Amino acid sequence: MLSQNEIKLINSLKIKKYRKKYLEFIAEGDKIIKELIDEGMEVVHIFAINDNFIHQKCRIISESDLNKITALQHHHNSFAVFKIPIIDVSINSNEWSLVLDDIQDPGNMGTIIRTCDWFGIKQIFCSDGCVDAYNPKVVQASMASVGRVNVIETDIEQLFMEHDLPVYGAVLNGENYRVQSYEQKGFILIGNEGHGIRESLHAKINFPITIPKNGKAESLNAGIATALILDKLA
Amino acid sequence: MLSQNEIKLINSLKIKKYRKKYLEFIAEGDKIIKELIDEGMEVVHIFAINDNFIHQKCRIISESDLNKITALQHHHNSFAVFKIPIIDVSINSNEWSLVLDDIQDPGNMGTIIRTCDWFGIKQIFCSDGCVDAYNPKVVQASMASVGRVNVIETDIEQLFMEHDLPVYGAVLNGENYRVQSYEQKGFILIGNEGHGIRESLHAKINFPITIPKNGKAESLNAGIATALILDKLA
Numbered sequence: 430m431l432s433q434n435e436i437k438l439i440n441s442l443k444i445k446k447y448r449k450k451y452l453e454f455i456a457e458g459d460k461i462i463k464e465l466i467d468e469g470m471e472v473v474h475i476f477a478i479n480d481n482f483i484h485q486k487c488r489i490i491s492e493s494d495l496n497k498i499t500a501l502q503h504h505h506n507s508f509a510v511f512k513i514p515i516i517d518v519s520i521n522s523n524e525w526s527l528v529l530d531d532i533q534d535p536g537n538m539g540t541i542i543r544t545c546d547w548f549g550i551k552q553i554f555c556s557d558g559c560v561d562a563y564n565p566k567v568v569q570a571s572m573a574s575v576g577r578v579n580v581i582e583t584d585i586e587q588l589f590m591e592h593d594l595p596v597y598g599a600v601l602n603g604e605n606y607r608v609q610s611y612e613q614k615g616f617i618l619i620g621n622e623g624h625g626i627r628e629s630l631h632a633k634i635n636f637p638i639t640i641p642k643n644g645k646a647e648s649l650n651a652g653i654a655t656a657l658i659l660d661k662l663a
Numbered sequence: 664m665l666s667q668n669e670i671k672l673i674n675s676l677k678i679k680k681y682r683k684k685y686l687e688f689i690a691e692g693d694k695i696i697k698e699l700i701d702e703g704m705e706v707v708h709i710f711a712i713n714d715n716f717i718h719q720k721c722r723i724i725s726e727s728d729l730n731k732i733t734a735l736q737h738h739h740n741s742f743a744v745f746k747i748p749i750i751d752v753s754i755n756s757n758e759w760s761l762v763l764d765d766i767q768d769p770g771n772m773g774t775i776i777r778t779c780d781w782f783g784i785k786q787i788f789c790s791d792g793c794v795d796a797y798n799p800k801v802v803q804a805s806m807a808s809v810g811r812v813n814v815i816e817t818d819i820e821q822l823f824m825e826h827d828l829p830v831y832g833a834v835l836n837g838e839n840y841r842v843q844s845y846e847q848k849g850f851i852l853i854g855n856e857g858h859g860i861r862e863s864l865h866a867k868i869n870f871p872i873t874i875p876k877n878g879k880a881e882s883l884n885a886g887i888a889t890a891l892i893l894d895k896l897a
Binding site: 464536540543544545546547548549550551570572574577640641642643644645646647648649650652653656657660663 | 770874877890
C-alpha cells in the first residue's frame with residue numbers, strides 16, 4: 430500500500446517545479462520502464478499491480494493505489510520513478526544537433542526525441558519555452574528514447590554564437606529541403622508549432638529550408654517536419 | 664445561454680455512437696472553424712465568448728457555458744458543431760491512397776490526415792479499428808484537414824481484393840524505402856502503433872518497405888513513418 434506521503438510526492442513529479450526540486454521523473458508501462466533501466470537510468474521506485482515485473486525494487490500495489498498516481502487516462506500494469514540523470518551539456522561539434530525553439534506540445538516533443546533516437550541524433554538543444562523532456566507525456570511519447578538522447582535546455586542565441594556550425598532553419602520561404610545540400614554536421618532549427626522560429630533567430634540561419642507542399646494544409650506538424658529533414662541527413 | 668438539452672446533445676458528440684446517430688461533429692478555435700466553413704462544411708452551431716467571430720449562426724455564450732461543452736483542456740474562443748459531410752466512398756484508382764490498419768491514437772490520426780493534405784493525398788481508407796476521423800481530438804490535430812481529405816471506413820482486405828493496385832506496406836524487414844521504386848498510383852499501408860500490420864494482410868503486400876534506422880529507437884511513430892513514405896511519392 431502507498432502512504433499518503435508517497436502518493437503526494439509522486440504526484441508532485443507531474444509538475445516541472447517538483448521534478449527540478451527532487452530530480453526525479455515518472456515513467457509507466459513494463460516496456461518503457463525496462464528500456465529505461467537497460468539504458469542505465471537509476472530506479473527510485475517501481476510499482477506493479479501483478480508480479481510480472483521482476484526487479485528488486487518492485488513493490489506490488491493495488492489498482493486503486495495505481496489509479497492515484499498514474500498520469501495516464503488508462504494505467505498500465507507498472508509505474509516507476511527514476512532519477513533524472515546528470516547529462517553532459519557540452520556539445521559534440523562533430524555531429525548534427527537538433528535545436529527546438531519553444532516546442533510546447535508534449536506529444537510532439539516525445540515524438541521528436543523518439544525520431545532523433547531512430548535517426549541517430551544524440552543531442553537536442555531546447556529553448557526554455559520548450560516543454561520539459563521529463564514531463565510524463567513526453568516520456569511516454571518518446572517510448573523511452575529520452576533515456577538515449579541528450580535533451581539540453583539552453584539559450585539558443587548564445588548556442589549559435591558560441592559554435593561555428595551551419596544553422597539550417599525550417600522556414601516557410603527557404604530552399605527546397607530536397608534540393609538543399611547539407612554539410613557533415615551542424616544545427617537543424619525547428620520552430621514553435623504556431624509561430625515558427627522566433628524573429629530574433631532568423632538572422633542566425635545560414636540555410637533556410639522549406640518542405641514543399643502539393644496539397645492544401647497550411648502547415649506540417651513540427652514532429653513531421655523534423656523527421657523529414659532528419660531523413661535527408663541520414 | 665445554453666440550455667441543459669443543448670449542453671447534453673453537444674457533449675454526446677464526443678462519443679462516436681452519437682456522432683453516427685446525429686451525423687454531427689465538433690471543432691474548436693477560430694482558425695479551424697473558419698477553414699472548415701471555407702471547405703464548405705455545413706454549420707449547425709457556432710458559439711463564441713466574444714464577438715470576433717462574424718457568422719450569422721454565431722451565438723455569444725459565457726465562458727462558463729463554453730467550459731461545459733469544450734473537449735479541450737483549455738478552451739479556445741469559439742466552438743462549432745458541423746454536419747458530417749456525405750463523402751464519395753468510391754476510390755479514385757488513378758491516385759495514391761493511404762490505408763490505415765487500426766490506427767488508434769487520435770493525435771496520430773489527426774497528424775496523418777494533416778500530412779496527407781500537405782502532400783496532396785486525397786483519400787484515406789481506415790479499418791474499423793481505427794479511431795474515427797470526427798473524434799474531437801482527431802479534428803483538432805488535423806488542423807481542419809479533415810475537411811479536405813476523404814477518410815473512408817472500410818474492410819481493407821476487400822478493398823485490396825477489389826482493386827488491382829500495388830500495395831506498399833510499411834513493415835520491419837522490407838526493402839529500404841529510399842531505394843524502392845514506386846509506381847504512379849497504389850496503396851500505402853500503415854499498421855497499428857503497437858502491433859504493426861495485421862498478419863492476414865501481409866499476403867496482400869506487393870512491396871514490403873522499411874525505413875532504415877541509424878539509432879536505437881525500436882520503432883517510429885506511425886505518423887512519422889507515414890510522412891516519410893509519402894514524401895518519397897512526392
